[in-house]
Amino acid sequence: MLEEYVVYLDGIYGIEWSPNGDYLYAAAKNGVAEIVADPDGSLTNTVRCQSGSGAFSAPWDVGVVGMTPDVVRLVATDQNPGVRLNDPPRRRVGLYAFDQPQAGCRRTSTLSEHPEADRGGILFGIEHAPDGTFWMTNYDRGLLYQLAADGALLRRVQVGTLKVGVGLAVLPWCWSHNGDVNSDGCIDDADLLAVLFQLGSTARWIREDANCDGIVDDADLLTVLFNFGSGC
Structure with missing residues (x-):
């Protein structure tokens, strides 16, 4: 789809910035949309591309899975009307790809x-976690789901x-x-000693693991040493 100029997107719920800040992704009526941002961070009225899960697509939320120079990969909580008039809506999790730098x-x-x-319920919010799993809300039933990278259900939390x-x-x-x-x-x-005293620790929520690789080791010591004296 070529770039088109719009005044607004109808029915926006969830939004997510691209990792480089160039685009805002919006879950809106008719699909996930890519909105262009100006260099100062403000939004334009340019929607470069929009894609949905079918006719009358109405995704509720969108999250960024990853970005390369060629593509931004997204996940969205999709919803479509049923095939027949009285069928319930079809609710699922979709994967999307937005090309870069072209539209x-x-x-x-x-x-x-x-x-x-x-048992039903609207699949509403969704977020991609650092460990590669997905967390998703069930709006009507007060639930959280954790999905594996392949979509398998790992956990259900009330x-x-x-x-x-x-x-x-x-x-x-x-x-x-x-x-x-x-x-x-x-x-x-003080920072050097803090890391030394925690060497070998795999505890979470500690700042001694400077590079966040899950263990306090020589790499964290080197981070302190390479920047020793900074800010003093």
Whole structure:
């Protein structure tokens, strides 16, 4: 699809920025859309491409799976009307590809059907986690699902009796940094000692694992040493 100029997209729910900040992806009426951003970060009225799961596509949320120089890969919670008039809507998880740098997009496959289609509920928010799995909400039933990279259901979590919205974010267990372990703005002996005392640890939520590879080791020591004296 060539670039087209629009005033707005109808029925937008979930949104997600591309990793490089050039595009905003929106789950909207008729499919997932790629909206162009200006260099200053503001949005334009240019939709480069939009793709859906079929006639009357209405995805609820979208998440970025990964990006290469050639393509941005996305996941979305798709919804379509039933085949016949009184059929229930078809709810599933779709995979999408948006070409880079030229415009072009397509729904590539279905990652997963509804994990509990017999019990129903809208598949609403979705997020791609750092470990490669997907987390997804069931709006009507207060549920969270964890899906494997291949779409298999790994976990079902009841998070309440009320509805669960489209807003879903994965809190990372680690934030990589330049060696300032104690976050005092100065990389010094205190940071070096902190890493030394935790050598071999595989605990989560500790800043001594500077590169976030799951273990405090020589690589983390080198991060501190290479940046030693910075900010002091």
